[in-house]
Amino acid sequence: MQMQLKQLLESLYADRSTVHLANDPLSFCHRYILPADQEIAGFIAAAFAYGNVKIILRNLESIFSKMGHSPRKFVEELEPAAALQLFAGFKHRFNDGRDLCALLLACQLMIDEADSIGEYFLSCHDAAAEDITESLTLFTENIQAMDFSPVFGSSTIPADSYFRFFFPSPASGSACKRLCMYLRWMVRPADGIDLGLWKKVSPAQLVIPVDAHIQRIGRFLGFTSRKQADWRMAREITAALKKLDPDDPVKYDFSLCHLGISEGCNGKNLTKCLSCPIREVCDPSEETA
Incomplete structure (x- = not known):
């Protein structure tokens, strides 16, 4: 599971675009x-x-x-x-x-x-x-x-x-x-x-910026069970990402948050999940129950 998650996030990272940056x-x-x-x-x-x-x-x-x-x-x-x-x-x-x-x-x-x-x-x-x-x-x-x-x-x-x-x-x-x-x-x-x-x-010391998108997607990916977007949640999500890349844990932040900002992931419209590049490891069921 961990290897699959890393591979999917690496692919997501590679697919960042100038369209995302402009937004x-x-x-x-x-x-x-x-x-x-x-x-x-x-x-x-x-x-x-x-x-x-x-x-x-x-x-x-x-x-x-x-x-x-x-x-x-x-x-x-x-x-x-x-x-x-x-x-x-x-x-x-x-x-x-x-x-x-x-x-x-x-x-x-x-x-x-x-x-x-x-x-x-x-x-x-x-x-x-x-x-x-x-x-x-x-x-x-x-x-x-x-x-x-x-x-x-x-x-x-x-x-x-x-x-x-x-x-x-x-x-x-x-x-x-x-x-x-x-x-x-x-x-x-x-x-x-x-x-x-x-x-x-050092990039290894950074803590992930938790906006509404990272808060939601971090829960979907099992990085945190907390519901409040606070410093504890930020450190929990960062700790989970350190298992994937200890030297650069916030590497995936931009691409993950733009699933929401630019791609429309909101945890409610599950038709978006059908084309989502991380759908195999993402579980929005708790939020939509």
């Missing part, structure tokens, strides 16, 4: 050639990667169209007051233009301190740890402790801002889907999808 926030990173631009673009794209994918892509388009040809240059030269005017009408579900400007300021502060987001993350990272749990916890704590007064008018984040939503922590039990996704983009070896920009973080 993914990661596509915005691929618009840029320079790694410094890709890193910033990824940080922004991942932060807003929640909700309906069409709306995500539309709203990201509106952000990057205003940032010019170089997201890195835009962030380096960021003036919060001007940015607040530029993005005054921005809205993505419950995040607004202020939250976006604070996110851009966080990028600038990390660059000022460490020259890149990757180097800033490394200052929080334990290369000897089993996974990124503690590293991600410290990373989010440090960002939330930054001085955002140029955006918010006070050193503390206002109660009516959803900026903290960008930076959930494993310590609170959150699955941290968007942050884990960003780390996957940056850390996994360049393969035409992921970028492999951060060479000093």
Whole structure:
């Protein structure tokens, strides 16, 4: 069974397409050639990667169209007051233009301190740890402790801002889907999808980003019996994938989640199962009972 599962997932991985990429926030990173631009673009794209994918892509388009040809240059030269005017009408579900400007300021502060987001993350990272749990916890704590007064008018984040939503922590039990996704983009070896920009973080330490699709398909494949999409579920699914590839456990994330995002798997329309490439090892019966 394990060998069959690995073979099917390897085939699924090989069948990833540019169509899938175009339907993914990661596509915005691929618009840029320079790694410094890709890193910033990824940080922004991942932060807003929640909700309906069409709306995500539309709203990201509106952000990057205003940032010019170089997201890195835009962030380096960021003036919060001007940015607040530029993005005054921005809205993505419950995040607004202020939250976006604070996110851009966080990028600038990390660059000022460490020259890149990757180097800033490394200052929080334990290369000897089993996974990124503690590293991600410290990373989010440090960002939330930054001085955002140029955006918010006070050193503390206002109660009516959803900026903290960008930076959930494993310590609170959150699955941290968007942050884990960003780390996957940056850390996994360049393969035409992921970028492999951060060479000093091991792919073996990554934890899978658990969105609604991975939550559902992970249960169908027997990777977890949990129903709540939390950090425990993310680690359970990752542990199951480590049995297939201990050096790169989140290798199959993109292709698995696009069974839902791009191919329409929802666990309810079982006619989709007839043409699904992993139907031999997938059991949606519990969800449809």
